[in-house]
Amino acid sequence: MSLSKALMVGTMVISAAACTSSPEFAYDDAKAQIGYEKAGFKSRRDPEPLLAYAAQHAKAEDEVIRYNRAYANLVRDRGKSHEAYTAFERAALAGDASSGRRLVKGHLDGVYRPANVPMIAQSVYLPLTADKSDVNTRLLLAQLLERGEIGGGEFRTADAWLNEAASAGSTKAFRELAERAEKSGNVALASDYYYGADKTSKADRALRQARVQYLGLESGSNPKLGHAWLELARKLDKQGAGQLAARVYRATSGGRDGSYLISVATSAGVNVLSREQLLEAYRSAKTDLDRAKILEPLKAAARNNDPNASYELAAIYIGMRGDPSEINGLLVKAYSKGKPEALDLMISQLMRAEAGRQAADILFDGVVEAAQKGNVEAARSLSSLYRIGGFKPADRTESLKWLQRAADAGDAKSQYELGVDLYENGGNPQSKQMALQYLNEAAGQGDPFALTYLKSKT
Numbered sequence: 001m002s003l004s005k006a007l008m009v010g011t012m013v014i015s016a017a018a019c020t021s022s023p024e025f026a027y028d029d030a031k032a033q034i035g036y037e038k039a040g041f042k043s044r045r046d047p048e049p050l051l052a053y054a055a056q057h058a059k060a061e062d063e064v065i066r067y068n069r070a071y072a073n074l075v076r077d078r079g080k081s082h083e084a085y086t087a088f089e090r091a092a093l094a095g096d097a098s099s100g101r102r103l104v105k106g107h108l109d110g111v112y113r114p115a116n117v118p119m120i121a122q123s124v125y126l127p128l129t130a131d132k133s134d135v136n137t138r139l140l141l142a143q144l145l146e147r148g149e150i151g152g153g154e155f156r157t158a159d160a161w162l163n164e165a166a167s168a169g170s171t172k173a174f175r176e177l178a179e180r181a182e183k184s185g186n187v188a189l190a191s192d193y194y195y196g197a198d199k200t201s202k203a204d205r206a207l208r209q210a211r212v213q214y215l216g217l218e219s220g221s222n223p224k225l226g227h228a229w230l231e232l233a234r235k236l237d238k239q240g241a242g243q244l245a246a247r248v249y250r251a252t253s254g255g256r257d258g259s260y261l262i263s264v265a266t267s268a269g270v271n272v273l274s275r276e277q278l279l280e281a282y283r284s285a286k287t288d289l290d291r292a293k294i295l296e297p298l299k300a301a302a303r304n305n306d307p308n309a310s311y312e313l314a315a316i317y318i319g320m321r322g323d324p325s326e327i328n329g330l331l332v333k334a335y336s337k338g339k340p341e342a343l344d345l346m347i348s349q350l351m352r353a354e355a356g357r358q359a360a361d362i363l364f365d366g367v368v369e370a371a372q373k374g375n376v377e378a379a380r381s382l383s384s385l386y387r388i389g390g391f392k393p394a395d396r397t398e399s400l401k402w403l404q405r406a407a408d409a410g411d412a413k414s415q416y417e418l419g420v421d422l423y424e425n426g427g428n429p430q431s432k433q434m435a436l437q438y439l440n441e442a443a444g445q446g447d448p449f450a451l452t453y454l455k456s457k458t
Contacts, residue, residue: 027054027067034074048074055087064094072099085112092124100124101136108140121150129164138165139173171197182209187228206233207244214248214256223256234264242268249297259300266301266308275312279319302330307337314345324349324359332366343370347381353391360391371405379406380414407438415442416450423457 030050033043051071058064072087085106091099104125106112114120121144128137142161144150159180165173178193187209194205206229212218214226226248234241245264249272254261265272273281278294285291295316301309314330317323328349334342346363353360370378379402385392386399400421406414419439422431442450 023054023057023059023063023067026050026057027063027070030054030070048078055090061094065091065096065099068094069096069099072102081106081111089114089120089124093120097128097131100128101134104128104137104140108136108143117144117149122154126154132164133168135165135168135170135173138162138168139170139176142173142176166193166196182225185225185228187225187232191232203233203236203240206230206236207240210241211244211248215251221256227257227260230260230264234267238268239270242266242270246270246272254297258297259304262297262309263301263304263306266298266306266312269308271312272297275315275319278312278316282316282320302333305333305337307334307339307342310334310337311339311342311345314342318345318349324353324357325362328359328363332362335366335370343367343375343378347377350391351381351385355391355393357391364391371402374409376406376409376411376414379403379409380411383414407441410445412442412445412447412450415439415445416447416453419450420453 027050029045030047033045033047033050036043048071051067051074054067055064055071058067068087068091072084072091075087076084085103088099088102088106092103103112103114103120107114121141125137125141128134129141138161141150141155142158142165145155145158145161159177162173162177162180166177174193174197178190178197181187181190181193187206190209191202191205194200194209195202200208210226210229210233212226213222213229215221230241230245233244242265245261245268248256249258249261249265252258254272262272278298281294282291285294295313298309298313298316302313310330311334314327314334317327317330328346331342331346331349335346346366350360350363350367353363367378367381371382383399383401383403383406386395386402388394392398400418403414403418403421407418415438419435419437419442422435422438426432426435436454439450439454443454
């Protein structure tokens, strides 16, 4: 080595040694080298070891903060994240909130984990929560508590920190709270939290979660949670819940909460399977056990007083020429529980019933009750029954009584028919006067037959 080169190396070693003789000199020299680089000149020395020395040997609190932040920023830009977060940790322990928040973010994102988590949590993280808007620290404390990495009264509970983060507007906190509430089975609370997270309507969220849980779209199938979500959806969107119940039933062949799904679907007027499909499946079944399985969900819903299920089951039994007693009982139940369409089948079955068939007694009583409550079709059917005879013997007086009830309820056709009968068969002036009254009422409603008949009599 030449004398000039030896002198140069010796000078650099002496200079470097001088600059690391104290943290302050090392820091100042590092800043000078960084300044050279920013100005476009080549630095004489690498600032990284200088800042490392300053950061590790600083004594005064403000120097610890300043030197470690400078070192952390430099090595972070050079891709040395562990060294950067170690320096941020030293600065945070010296009281630098900015470095503490950086440390929180790295810990929360899984980029860095302090060697002594409980100590850092107590000395750095807890003081940061004095800032009510600091969401990340609250999320991190909740995470550490949930994992059991910290504990003790001073750390409170995971739910407490998550609720505070949610109050500060954290969608992540809302979602975590929602998932925790859902896992515990409290879907009403979970619904509130999910709404806070993404503002999706509660009805749409309930339908989505019901589908996810029933079909196991995100993890294993959980019919119990699916049931809870669907019940909530049913209160918010009955039609949507019915349609979903039918889809889930078809997707699972009724194997997951089948009876309840049929009940939800039928109560919304949605057929899980068409009547023809059920009949076809029933007829195609090879064993009594298979046939029973096909109808059991519908029968279970009917046992739970679901009027739609009772009506559909009765209609299926009619197509299968089933037991009249069971059919008639189902129809009456369906009508009494709010299925008006059931009355048409009740009347049809009653008109076909033979005299003395006890199975039809319940139908007759049901139709009479409907007529007494003002149902025109029921009253007209009883009038027809007594006029032509069948399940009850023909009786003109009874026939006219029920026809008059329908006429008095405002039915134009009944007013016309009663008016003609009284006019032609009454046999006295009072009957004709009453007949004209009913005929005029029917004509006033635009009944063409009543209008024609009155013209023929004037």
